[in-house]
Amino acid sequence: MKGVLMVNLGSPKSKEPKDVKTYLGEFLMDERVIDVPKVLRTILVKGIVLNTRPKKSAAAYAKIWWDEGSPLIVLSKRLKSGVDEQTSVPIALSMRYGQPDIQSGLQELHDKGVDEVLLIPLYPQFAMATTETIMVLAEELRQKHFPNMSFTTLPPFYNHPDYTTVLARSIGEKLDEFDYDHLLFSYHGIPERHIRKSDITKSHCKVDGSCCQTPSKAHQFCYRHQCFETTRLVAKMLNLKEGTFSTSFQSRLGFDPWLKPYTDRTVERLGIEGTKKLAVVSPAFVSDCLETLEEINMEAREIFEEAGGDDFKFIPCLNDREDWVKTLSRWIDEWAHQNKKAKVS
Numbered sequence: 001m002k003g004v005l006m007v008n009l010g011s012p013k014s015k016e017p018k019d020v021k022t023y024l025g026e027f028l029m030d031e032r033v034i035d036v037p038k039v040l041r042t043i044l045v046k047g048i049v050l051n052t053r054p055k056k057s058a059a060a061y062a063k064i065w066w067d068e069g070s071p072l073i074v075l076s077k078r079l080k081s082g083v084d085e086q087t088s089v090p091i092a093l094s095m096r097y098g099q100p101d102i103q104s105g106l107q108e109l110h111d112k113g114v115d116e117v118l119l120i121p122l123y124p125q126f127a128m129a130t131t132e133t134i135m136v137l138a139e140e141l142r143q144k145h146f147p148n149m150s151f152t153t154l155p156p157f158y159n160h161p162d163y164t165t166v167l168a169r170s171i172g173e174k175l176d177e178f179d180y181d182h183l184l185f186s187y188h189g190i191p192e193r194h195i196r197k198s199d200i201t202k203s204h205c206k207v208d209g210s211c212c213q214t215p216s217k218a219h220q221f222c223y224r225h226q227c228f229e230t231t232r233l234v235a236k237m238l239n240l241k242e243g244t245f246s247t248s249f250q251s252r253l254g255f256d257p258w259l260k261p262y263t264d265r266t267v268e269r270l271g272i273e274g275t276k277k278l279a280v281v282s283p284a285f286v287s288d289c290l291e292t293l294e295e296i297n298m299e300a301r302e303i304f305e306e307a308g309g310d311d312f313k314f315i316p317c318l319n320d321r322e323d324w325v326k327t328l329s330r331w332i333d334e335w336a337h338q339n340k341k342a343k344v345s
């Protein structure tokens, strides 16, 4: 029998520093997130980051936490419920870090008699720190606990017309209410090193101005290319004029070079250079979370206003919008009603 496991990033159990510390410990000790040898990662994470970051992060979580819990988890659950109503295929929801974990999601499906699983990493663009780590952990758990299950993974949908249509519509609806000067597409950043590591050609990705525009099979796993493609396709659908939109990367951590341009500096520059009305969308996430509700809608807004901007419009993620729920449900039904691989790329 076929079933679906939707997987998002996950959040701490509560906004208290001790729970944030447990969550950050699991997240940052992932070798696909902090990708240095284990001894160095342990010193970095347990000896340095976990001594200071949990307090700072907990204060940020406290600003966005809802009565029902973490927005990311609540919104992921709403998305799952919406999809449940549209399809008869059994669906479970898991988080890569924290609860509900991937093992319990697979167990839930197993208990319903599912042995063919469509894994849906809830990320439009591929990254080692997101899609790949989900696939690797799910496969480890399969081999250990569910050897009779088989997996198919939904490919990154950054350029899928169904996805870009829904994203463009969600942005267009907000821009209709707001006479914007500039639309910023702000994606979560990753260290530049991750791009080179994921380059299957070992020579294409230079992380410069041109490699992501030059066709290459490396782009199947190039987060940077896929982010710029999402922007390009959506900008085309919305008929945006050159110079009225741009792409940037947020949430950098540590001292390594991360993908540029950085969102905070871009927002500040736009304000200083005279942009008065700025709209920001974050298409690396399908559910609103700390990175959109606090970092964009609070921090970036403040930076923009201090730099001379007047109006800042935060464009929410797709969350449980009806057209997004319908799109995901249709992809699931297409997969469930064919014999082989998911027909979604």
Ligand SMILES: C=CC1=C(C)c2cc3[nH]c(cc4nc(cc5[nH]c(cc1n2)c(C)c5CCC(=O)O)C(CCC(=O)O)=C4C)c(C)c3C=C
Pocket: 009, 010, 011, 012, 024, 032, 033, 034, 053, 057, 070, 072, 123, 127, 129, 130, 188, 189, 190, 191, 251, 253, 284, 285, 288, 289, 290, 291
């Ligand atoms: C596209 C999605 C994401 C990528 C790529 C990603 C990479 C990445 N993140 C960190 C470090 C942190 N990220 C944090 C929060 C966070 N990250 C994502 C998504 C991606 N991360 C989401 C959805 C969230 C929010 C979770 C929530 O509960 O709402 C945090 C925790 C908050 C903080 O302290 O800032 C850290 C730390 C690294 C190092 C990385 C790539 C190497």
Ligand SMILES: [Fe+2]
Pocket: 188, 251
């Ligand atoms: Fe992150």
Ligand SMILES: [Fe+2]
Pocket: 204, 205, 206, 207, 211, 212, 213, 219, 222, 224, 225
């Ligand atoms: Fe590239």
